[in-house]
Amino acid sequence: xxxxxxxxxxTYREKVGQSELELSVPEGSTAGGVLARLVADYPxxxxxxxxxxxxxxxxxxxxDAVLYDGQELALLPPVSGx
Amino acid sequence: xxxxxxxxxxTYREKVGQSELELSVPEGSTAGGVLARLVADYPxxxxxxxxxxxxxxxxxxxxDAVLYDGQELALLPPVSGx
Amino acid sequence: MFEITxxxxxxxxxxxxxxxxxxxxxxxxxxxxRGHSKGKKVLYLxxxxxxxxxxxxxxxxxxxxxxxxxxDRIAIRHRVGYLEIGETAVAIAVSAPHxxxxxxxxxxxxxxxxxxxxxxxxxxxxxxxxxxxxEGG
Amino acid sequence: MFEITxxxxxxxxxxxxxxxxxxxxxxxxxxxxRGHSKGKKVLYLxxxxxxxxxxxxxxxxxxxxxxxxxxDRIAIRHRVGYLEIGETAVAIAVSAPHxxxxxxxxxxxxxxxxxxxxxxxxxxxxxxxxxxxxEGG
Numbered sequence: 001x002x003x004x005x006x007x008x009x010x011t012y013r014e015k016v017g018q019s020e021l022e023l024s025v026p027e028g029s030t031a032g033g034v035l036a037r038l039v040a041d042y043p044x045x046x047x048x049x050x051x052x053x054x055x056x057x058x059x060x061x062x063x064d065a066v067l068y069d070g071q072e073l074a075l076l077p078p079v080s081g082x
Numbered sequence: 083x084x085x086x087x088x089x090x091x092x093t094y095r096e097k098v099g100q101s102e103l104e105l106s107v108p109e110g111s112t113a114g115g116v117l118a119r120l121v122a123d124y125p126x127x128x129x130x131x132x133x134x135x136x137x138x139x140x141x142x143x144x145x146d147a148v149l150y151d152g153q154e155l156a157l158l159p160p161v162s163g164x
Numbered sequence: 165m166f167e168i169t170x171x172x173x174x175x176x177x178x179x180x181x182x183x184x185x186x187x188x189x190x191x192x193x194x195x196x197x198r199g200h201s202k203g204k205k206v207l208y209l210x211x212x213x214x215x216x217x218x219x220x221x222x223x224x225x226x227x228x229x230x231x232x233x234x235x236d237r238i239a240i241r242h243r244v245g246y247l248e249i250g251e252t253a254v255a256i257a258v259s260a261p262h263x264x265x266x267x268x269x270x271x272x273x274x275x276x277x278x279x280x281x282x283x284x285x286x287x288x289x290x291x292x293x294x295x296x297x298x299e300g301g
Numbered sequence: 302m303f304e305i306t307x308x309x310x311x312x313x314x315x316x317x318x319x320x321x322x323x324x325x326x327x328x329x330x331x332x333x334x335r336g337h338s339k340g341k342k343v344l345y346l347x348x349x350x351x352x353x354x355x356x357x358x359x360x361x362x363x364x365x366x367x368x369x370x371x372x373d374r375i376a377i378r379h380r381v382g383y384l385e386i387g388e389t390a391v392a393i394a395v396s397a398p399h400x401x402x403x404x405x406x407x408x409x410x411x412x413x414x415x416x417x418x419x420x421x422x423x424x425x426x427x428x429x430x431x432x433x434x435x436e437g438g
């Protein structure tokens with residue numbers, strides 16, 4: 001198992017009730033895998049998952065990006081800056 | 083004869099030494115005719131005449147625009163606002 | 165020059181940051197909170213950012229602009245928190261030797277920001293609220 | 302909103318004039334006096350306007366913009382007299398519901414102004430001076 005820091009914004013933050021989670025996940029977990037696990041815990045997030053982008057250590061990443069111990073994964077719902 | 087007010091800007095103003103002249107010109111005079119007369123008096127302006135636009139009563143006018151008593155004729159060298 | 169802040173912002177402040185004696189044109193953009201959205205009256209908005217990544221992405225937009233145009237002065241500031249109608253949510257200032265470049269680069273900056281900078285807004289009306297996703301804007 | 306003035310001007314002042322609760326985007330342009338022109342060091346500039354006609358033409362540009370875009374707030378101010386390097390000679394502010402329109406209209410305004418508004422500038426260098434005519438700018 002390894003630790004990843006999960007950053008949650010907007011709807012994710014509100015539904016989960018926290019802006020940041022420390023997760024223990026199996027070695028080899030992917031960004032998409034972590035999201036799938038979150039959605040399993042919070043079914044209300046299911047509708048949002050398909051439109052979500054990922055960032056690993058503050059850079060955009062694909063759903064199949066493999067995570068490493070100590071990394072920061074962010075779930076980014078569609079942005080709407082400005 | 084009739085009176086027209088001649089407005090001079092930039093090089094015109096500097097070469098003539100005034101920003102405004104009251105002229106007496108024959109009935110039927112045109113904007114271009116007034117410029118030709120000014121150039122006859124101030125030959126240093128000859129090089130500028132071809133690039134000059136005219137305004138009569140603060141609206142663009144052609145060189146052959148006929149002037150009427152009391153109008154304001156402006157000689158506009160190429161503009162360079164901003 | 166690339167900042168997420170919870171304090172009020174104004175394009176004018178950024179203009180002062182980018183102006184130099186070598187420049188001929190300064191173009192600014194301000195994105196202002198609108199009083200209506202799709203026919204509904206908006207009471208206020210709440211903006212939220214992934215601050216570290218947003219500031220990094222805004223700085224990257226600056227680098228992209230410097231690579232594409234003869235421009236070396238650009239500033240972007242985005243506000244977060246609760247915004248009243250009429251307040252500025254995002255401000256951009258670009259200075260350039262000529263105006264065409266300044267307009268192009270400023271428009272490029274806001275287009276890129278809307279697409280890739282992780283900032284979200286929630287519209288709050290009298291009878292509800294929603295996080296607004298990607299849009300034409 | 303359309304003014305020739307001999308006092309210092311700033312795009313920021315115009316921004317305040319055009320902003321409304323209905324608007325989503327404000328774009329400003331400032332034309333700044335450059336320190337160099339064609340490789341020569343400029344000491345200062347002198348601007349002169351046919352004030353009555355210039356203000357009328359600037360107002361016409363405003364009318365053209367209102368006819369072409371869904372915009373009803375625009376301000377243009379041009380300074381005359383002696384300007385130091387780095388000072389603003391012309392400032393334009395446009396507010397619009399969406400940013401694309403605001404950018405287009407602001408660029409249209411400065412393009413039209415440069416061509417049709419009767420304002421002239423004289424560049425003064427250490428070893429001479431000249432009234433500058435139409436140019437790419």
